[in-house]
Amino acid sequence: MAPPTILRKRKAATRDVPESSDVESDAEFGDGLLEGILSQSEDSENDSAEEGSEEEEDEEEDDEELSGLDSDEIPSDEDEEMDDENGGLVKNNGTKADEKDSNVAQPAAEDDEDKPNYRVTTDANGGVRYEYDEIDPVYDSDDSDAPVTTNTIGNIPLSFYDSYPHIGYDINGKKIMRPAKGEALDALLDSIEVPKGWTGLTDPATGKPLNLSQEELEILRRIQANEVPEEGYDPYPATVEYFTGIEEVMPLSAAPEPKRRFLPSKHEAKRVMKIVRAIREGRILPYRPPEEREEEEDEEVHYDIWQDEQPRPEHVMNIPAPKMAPPGYDLSYNPPPEYLPTKAEKQAWESTDPEDREKEYLPTGYDSLRKVPAYDRFIKERFERSLDLYLAPRVRKNRLNIDPASLLPKLPRPEELKPFPTVCSTLFRGHEGRVRSLALDPSGTWLASGGDDGTVRVWEASTGRQIWSAKIGDEDAVDAVRWRPGREAVILSAAAGEDIYLIVPPIMDPETETISRELVDAGFGYATNATQPLTANGQRKDPVAKWARPGSRLEDEGVLLKITVRTTVKVISWHRRGDFFSTVSPTAQRSAVAIHTLSKHLTQIPFRRLPGLPQTVQFHPSRPLFFVATQRTIRSYDLQKQELVKIIQPGARWISSFDIHPGGDNLIVGSYDRRLLWHDLDLSTRPYKTMRFHQKAIRAVKYHKGGFPLFADASDDGSLQIFHGKVVGDMMENATIVPVKVLKGHKVKNALGVMDIDWHPREPWCVSAGADGTCRLWM
């Protein structure tokens, strides 16, 4: 309950009050008195306004109490404010300390005049005990803001008292007992005789049954009704206009009321008369029924909006909406029977998603007009059309309304492109394992081939008969077979492992054979006479290659010379004069490309360092240029000036082979990434045409060197493709490239198809070497 706690508080607060007042009340009495007066007057006003119904005695006491309480705290607020606002008002208040003192002193001064508000009794121990009256806190008292604790235990859990018969102590130190737990009979009696304000609830704080008074119930009702709990509270009081509603004792102006306040307005009278006259004359009607207005609205206005029409040119950006397509035959209610869908078509139409359907309707035939039902998508279609009209982005599209055939380029007729090889005429069987390389001799009579079995074989090209064969590689495969150019001698070069063999096969007439043997042997002696390059420490440098006789067994067979280099040779390429040939051994670091001079038995390494792995090399057919293909680029070097001329970039990832057109200005490149690229050396370093007609990597490409505008490539997919590639002498005209033939015949073995290809020197025939162990002549 409220009173005891307040008492306790009061006790605490006022304990030192008498002392302080005693000490300092006299010192600055006047000031303190003034303060006290101010606070008292305020308090009394408040009190009088709010608690009119309370008893007078209480009022007096309360006043005193409150003034004491208030003076305790309110001024502290005030002085803070004063500190902030006007530090200069010191003359009113004196010093801060003074003020405080005076506050404290004031109640004491009052108390002195009044009787003490406590009784002195003896407590349990026989000591002096002050007993105070209970304080009824009015609404304004500060304590009402604090949460009302209804028991005296303070802020400890109620459960501490669970084992005791009481809850807390009263101000006099007596136990506040729990109400006795009623017996069943008592409870029954209670339930029969419901006391006023009985709720049936138990106050958890006190453990007593919770009874509510009439006022409290009334407050609850108002809260439930969403009203302000306080009775008689007006949330919307009528505003009191300050200047008009409150009559000032001292008015702002002392001027007497003007005369016009007491005279009727002439102007108003005039205006009123005007209206009166108008009403009398019927010019204005005092009342008009509103229905008339609606009726008069209904009339529509029709006029010719295009009376003075002027044509306006269409705006450039205007795109008129396309018209709806006119109906076709299939939309007829009675279409020709061929337009009616078959069962399968109907099913297909029904099974497709409505959005994917080509037509949103199914042609249906009715044998008479009366059987035609309503079209169920009519509104939907019109709505969609409306949406299209205002929501669909419009764009002008140029429709190519031409015959597609006119787009096709004009190509020469295949008859004009003839001759080119079309059929396989001869099959060369004999190799075991793949045939890795093959070459037709400059006369076109003999075909040399070398393969995995380590043999070099020479065949008669027209018949397919094997004429000569020699096993040069013991365990190495023959990687390259090339004839020396020139008709006066017949020399075959073959590479197996690190060795290059020069062979004069005993197949020709003796004269040619002797010339050939002389040519091969002419170089002996040069190597020994030549000054050998010395290494840094003065020792003789190891020769790059060793030129020697291969041994008597091979010599008997016609293999005359063996050149041993450091790493496996993959490619041999002859200079057109027949004195030089170049070899490539891609795995070698520095000595990958070697140029051999037949007449001097000399081997040179032209490149100290190469960017990338060299793949293949070629001599230019007419000029002293040397082409080296690395994985990605082809570099052309001038052999005389010994400088780099051009870097050709075909754009392929891994070049497999390339060939130079006999004219010298064009180049074809084959790559492992299935591209065949035609380069025009005069045009650009980039390819002029890229052809990708193979399924697998391209192994070899070759131009026809004998006057036919043909070239061919061989691929791992087992096919050769023959192209017609005409180079015109005119610089202005680009080469025409026409694919003409796919030659299929080689079988694909271990993902390898055709390994090498060569053209006949005069006829439009070509030979190919297959991974299936055969060579084929196509004509």
Add this chain to the structure above:
Amino acid sequence: MARIKKKGESGQAKNFITRTQAVRKLQVSLPDFRKLCIWKGIYPREPRNKKKASKTSNAATTFYYTKDIQYLLHEPLLKKFREQKALEKKISKALGRGDAHDAQRLERNASRPEKTGKTKYTLDHVIRERYPTFIDALRDLDDCLSMLFLFANLPSTPTVPAKMIARCERLCLEFQHYLIVSNSLRKSFLSIKGIYYQATIQGQDILWLVPYRFNQRVTGDVDFRIMGTFVEFYQTLLGFVNFRLYTSIGLVYPPKFDKNRDDQGAELGAFSLEANGVGIIEQPKQITNGPSKPDPKLQAEIDKLMLQLNEPEKEPAAEQTVANDEEEEQPTDTIDKFEPVAPGGDILPQPSYSATDPSTLFSNFTFFLSRETPRQPIEFILRAFGCKRIGWDAVLGDGAYTHNELDPSITHQIVDRPPIQVDAESEKEVEDNQTAQRLKPGSRVPGRIYVQPQWIWDSVNDEELKRPDLYAPGAQLPPHLSPFVKKVRGQYDPSAPLNEQEREGEELEADIQEPKLLTEMEVDATAEGMDVAGSEDESGASDEEADNFAGFSDAEEEEEEEDEATAAAKQRQRELEAELSGVALKENDVDPRAKAKADARKKAAKKAKEEEEELERAKMMMSRKKRKILEKMVYSNKKKDAEAETLRAKRRKIEKSGKAAPRA
């Protein structure tokens, strides 16, 4: 030095703004913006480069042309929208205050078009802006008419107020009246969707679609507010167009509208046209005959008359040819018609050449519509082609020339029910029955031509009266063909005989394929589908994929030749053997027809192969871009050809089975 151009300040970035930006700029709500766009004819654009036009992400946005939106900024309607919005706010505020009187007063100012069908604003100026000349308005009338005719046939709902429907109906009927008076209806087509009409007014072809008279199925996904906005605009437009059309032929607009007759279902008959200076334009007089019975004498006379009337129909071709022969020598001003003599030439467009004036096609006849026929379209179309006297059954509504089926002046009766075999006795009874107004079902009045409704449409489209016997009740009707299809060479034309449009050897091929036609088609379809998929793949991965070419197949050809040679040799060998053994060689082992067929097939296959090779070769030499274009074109052409071919195949089959209906 020229100023450096900044990004996003000129060109496409400036020319296009997104819809959100446009709405913000105009400071209107989205529905209001939609309305404005519909009325002012402003539509989104597809910028040539979307990336350049959009400043932000590449999300799908609609772009408007900036100048269009700027042009909207000055729109008076925008002000009206804002006023309306302010008024709505005031009303809601008043209602919130509980000031019912104030709200009511304000409500009077508000326009409630959904209730009254009237708006506070007019769209007159919009019409004038969008269509600076009358021809422009006519050009854009297709959608307007289709929409209004649809709304004239809709049931009234809260979203579609009855007043709107009534106004649409009136406007449509007025427009029809103009077409009737000016005889400008040209073609019509009965489709499964509804009836298409085409009129030519001042050289503009206007095509619109009218639904059949049924309750329309309204689905939930149709927003009638949008349609209503369109209808509002179209109503204004058609009002002005009607006014202009009426005044152009000297009639008063609006025509007098008889509410009572309209309530009785007179429709077209509820309007009476007045000339604005000359006098009332002649309307068919309402003749109400008393109940009459076919008098034998009268009947004979009528029959005679009918014979005379029918004569020109029965032998129109002969007469026309005679007339043509006579006229041949005389020079005329009219445009001569150019007919292609040999196939293969292009067809040049020529102004339509009509032998008959549309106003006289049905002018001599009196029609009677049986009660199962759709009265409104038939009445409209007959009137538009010059018919003055149309009677119909009383159930079809008011406004008929006669409701009496036995009226002796009737020359044609439109019937759309199967014929019922009637006994002779019952017929007699009918004749005996003096008071019978209506004939017994199935019986016929002599001297009258009974036709199905399609007869009217086909006659109108061909501008000549068709043979009525083809359209007799119960007869299998000839197919009803769309008059709007323009004949394109290479496309299937159902009216032309089959052999004229076939490819060479198509029939032979078909013969071979016929036994498994269906399966073949299925296979084709799947193969096509695969092809399509393949091409799609190619577009993505063509960089990696190798184009393969087949080269020339000389080898195979030679093989084939060899085959033939060996076959011939074998034959000879057999003959020799037979001669030696003295036995006559059996001749029947080689059927000449089968051989011819096989030869044709071989030839065609060879030719096709050659052509294909040639094409492949040429294609390989094209740039990728061009090749794509070519492939697209070839694809679409092939699709069209395939369509035409399936149609021809179907027709061939139908003709062979002999179930085909006669072609008119």
